[in-house]
Amino acid sequence: MGNLHCCFQDTDESAWKQQNKELGQNPAYSFADLAKGGRLIEAYDKEGPAKVEEIAINEMSSFFYHENGDKHNISKEEFLQWQWKLTQRIKGLDDTEKLSCEKLMETYEEDYFNKFTPHYACWDLNKRGGVGETPFHLLYLMDSPIHFEVARILLKLYPNLALDVYEGEEYYGESALHIAIVIGDMESVQLLVQAGADVNQRATGRFFLPEDQKQGYTGTTNYDGYAYYG
Template structure:
């Protein structure tokens, strides 16, 4: 700028450069679990929610500004800019009512002002807040995954600026060697019963995910929660594979029907089992409740009639042995947990003192000699 003999612009450029420079600090906060997701929230809100708001607001601002420009008989481009300024101040709640009353058309001007306040200040601003709330919820739900992703992106960017020898140096080691290949390590995990064990943060996110699925519109989970047979049938008609959908803890729709356990839910469960008998074999397929099936759930809910129906209905006969032999071996049913019930449906019935249920299971061929890991 000095060479171009424009020294008066130095301060202006330096001010914006300082802002951009400090803004770059956000890049270095991205890999941290404590701050990374919030930086992502800000980015998504600015470039998605606020951008959409600004586009819609610009259209309304231009329209109202031109309307006031005509009502107040403003002249020239300066008059139009003045009208835009007045409309923008209305967004901030700063407007002079007397200015509109004392114009040539007081009634239309005040009416237009009120309409402007309702549409812009009340409707659009609250819509922006709602969109930001949705963005916050979406990012929070996947905060852990986003944190890992940003760590990986930053490591890749740093690696691209290093030579091959620097990358492999033990001093700069940020990777692990697995069978001769380099991998970025983002988290240590442990194993339990052959499956990945979730940490406390995962469990919280699972609860949030389950709750969100339950209240999300037009999903199989919402229809089941409401015991809405019509909605369930419509969803199945659209996509028959919806009966195989998996939830946050590895459950299927048939499991949730048994868990809710009202007469309406169980009626829907019977109907689905007759139409899709193969779903009787579905088990929870994630670590916490791995192996639990609908027979386990019916016993836990003390539904003796439902247990008898499951084991006697003709359409489920090919799957009866599988139902009786299933073992619930998830983390929730470990042998050192209060909820350890002996793994098999017969064990569940015995451990919960349901002797009428035991008789039903034995009548249908439950194996009395089957033992669990506690030799029970």
């Protein structure tokens, strides 16, 4: 969740712990999860592509900003409100409270690496996984032929899914295109680019930073790190 650093982010919970914590209760994970399962995978395996399309149209589309898959421009206020709710949820506190724009801005401190700008999305921020990801991201992350096939079906129905990025601090900016490139699936890379994925999108979350910058900008760096996604 490396796009912003503010008081909302003071938590000892790691990203993967938050994802696993929400697996059994977050509806987004019912479609595709971190254990290579989910209803979309089961539907494809047992009944084929037509069933995947049925679930996507009749059920999954209600998780989008617009049921037809049109893109939505996420504003700073909307984003900060989501971060607030996420941090409340991580801490086990009431996540239904909505702060005023003034209060949100009072507590906002821009991160050196991640300066928020309004950006487009398809999947509603408030209906995502524990680190701001979507099931579409997980289909590529799980790296299996059946997951790629399901992803292609969804992309054909809703091309704007290619616009979505991880919105949480740890993996902020990571897109399905990044993942497809890393795993070497050039067919998926081509399909995502054709669908409108941003080829200039940078992944600047904490996971992708040099080790000596993970706790904050120091002014200098030796650039040693484990992941760089452009």
